[in-house]
Amino acid sequence: MTLKNAIPQPTLIQSLQASIAPAFALHAGVILGVFTVLGDTTLTAADVARALNVDPRRLERLLYALVSAGLLEIHDTGFCNGPEAAAYLVQGEPGYIGEEHQLLDELWRADLMTATSIREARPAAKHDFATSDPEEALAFFRGTAPSALAFGRRLADMIDFEGVHSAIDIGGGPGHSLIGLRETKPGLQVTLLEFPANIILAKKLLAGEPLAHGLRFEAGNIVETPSSTPHDLAILKAVIQVLSRDEAAKAIRNTHASLKSGGRIVISGVGILNDDRVSPLEAVFYDLTFMNLYPEGASYTRREYRYWLSEAGFVDIAFDTMPSGSQLISARKP
Template structure:
């Protein structure tokens, strides 16, 4: 019996998935979904609500139907329950404002083959020669997600007894600021490279938190941090370092945590099979195009770094934060 002739089903599935993704992106950018919160509308009614012409919008609306974000009946379009939940402005779980992030990441990913072919990241993030206002704008954009991560950590973990906290690789100090605002007993330090710390200081001053959040310029690869802390939080730091440097960073940061203190690693964390979760797998395409080193490291790799640095009670959270990041925690022995 002859084997069935293979068909390009997986190829076509991937191709059509890209079409659906671009339709979703356009729908988010145009805010197609919010006017439909109140009920079904025609293409003309939606076009009027968002201030565009109906002829080309109608084509997008049918693409969104095939993407399973809208339904259509007798020429009237409605949100699916998922679109109502996540893509309508004002909804508690609204994520439609992430379209700029999606767009930027997809632009990077179009360069993947060339980055691999040349061995040079074709969309490299290198702020060493960038104007300060560009660096600041970028850091402020990603700070929104740092604040979200901090809020999620506060919901999941108990920080009520923590007096001192290090926000390592702080950017605009979103972790430090959010934690100290929620915990009046806490003092925090935002630590980052000298290029970044003046911007963090500016944001802290804007928030009126200079009495609670200090700034220190530090390179976690050059040696232990200069002060001891009860807790250190590393958000998206290790994943932009090489395997060797990530191990060194954990050791140096660990040396600055008091006995009995905790470390929280917030990052894209792969299962040891390296094919899940999908967010972390897909993020590796970003790393190929943006950084000379770094990747979504596995749970076992994180465990190895923490163990080598002398940590115990190493755990991986069984949940993901709102932006898809995982969490690893460990304790410094008393």
């Protein structure tokens, strides 16, 4: 016999609670350098602990957790990297994305403050790009550099660069989106527009990068004024999502003024929601992260972006999805 009002099992709740632990184990493995020490070898827990100068009994617990998560494998003589860990978590390999965990460290700490941010009506883990501690800001930029580089590479494949001779990355942090573009568009004239303090940090991160040669740095704030030079392409990656609605509208208007006739704007980030506001999931949950980090930052809907772009004078507004899953918005200045 079944009861009409039978109490359901807490399956979903338990699944959500359990999903956090493997991510934290991954984070610990990256921060300690476990995957890099293993490289393409098989080592015992004692061997790895000796290389990292840590307690082998404590480390062994993490190694088994990483096996359970599917990142490490056990062979007769010890532990080794699984396929994904070998490709993406070994420092020095071309696909290395471990630096993103410096950024994730801040984001995940912020996510723990959601209840506090709501209760106290303020960003409980506030991040201010203009006044950040230089070392913290440098770590933040270093964490965003790999994804910015990948974004630039993908963007070069996704849009038509015929007639595009100059590009500006507005609020582009470390400037690596422009490096990604230049890998296949070496003749492209590129400009990074950032706060003065952030330009100093970007120059540090780009030092010795051949594709940064000739990169122009422009100190400014797109919410307040346009670029001093018109461009063929303007990139706003992860910018609008840290602004209030009023600031977002101003930034898009000033970007319009920073473009030549026929120039294009490209907006991307994790904070672009479908109009139903419950998808994609990444944008839905980053909306909470932004609330914890920024006074007015948020995930905004396609409808809001369409309105701001149209109001600024853009036409041919289009929405697309990048291979990474991030949303991409493009439009043209007549």
